[in-house]
Amino acid sequence: MPTIQERAARLIEAGQIRERGRWDAPADDTITLDEAQRHRRRMAMVSDGGIAFLLDLPEARLLVEGDAIVLSDGRLVEVRAKPxxxxxxxxxxxxxxxxxxxxxxxxxxxxxxxxxxxxxxxxxxxxxxxxxxxxxxxxxxxxxxxxxxxxxxxxxxxxx
The missing domain is CATH 3.30.70.790 (UreE, C-terminal domain)
Incomplete structure (x- = not known):
């Protein structure tokens, strides 16, 4: 069975956020998270459509509804706030x-x-x-x- 580190090494990385209102390309997927789940720096995540990726930001931040997580392959995952x-x-x-x-x-x-x-x-x-x-x-x-x-x-x- 692969270790956590081995699984993380295979994940697509995401180290950049485009803030709400500062991007206009269509999102490739969404991720729906409550407020506590949206306050992150580094964490393995899975989008609503099943894209597994490693969020790896320089510092912790609160992701807000409408932000886009930029994946290393160029895809955008739009953040949705879970009620x-x-x-x-x-x-x-x-x-x-x-x-x-x-x-x-x-x-x-x-x-x-x-x-x-x-x-x-x-x-x-x-x-x-x-x-x-x-x-x-x-x-x-x-x-x-x-x-x-x-x-x-x-x-x-x-x-x-």
Missing amino acids: EPLLSVRGRDADHLLQIAWQIGNRHLPCQIRDGRILLRRDHVIADMLRGLGADVHEVEAAFDPVGGAYAGGHHHAHD
Whole structure:
């Protein structure tokens, strides 16, 4: 049986990403991943159509819906965001939504802000807290592309 290293050596490599909106050739395939699966640097992957390849980027990054992974043979694999269980949060008005956003940010929770609402991962404790602050909270299934923020190079940081 081949080792992991031997199998990886036979994979097509992919070391370049074309960002959403910066490529226009038709994609040869797609790959559908949730947000956690889209934050990668190096990993063996299989496209939706069965193309096995080794993603090998210089640094970890969040792939977003519409990015294209460039395979070493020139083919493009378009990234699709897999819908996942989220909370959709709205405020009474813009000021209230800003206060809610501050509470979410103060807890260092990844979130997506768009169309007058905030999306974040489902968590019943956070949902109860937000409802207690007067937010309109609903469970949804949607693609999740959180804001990168000041620490966009990674999801974690420390308070020294």
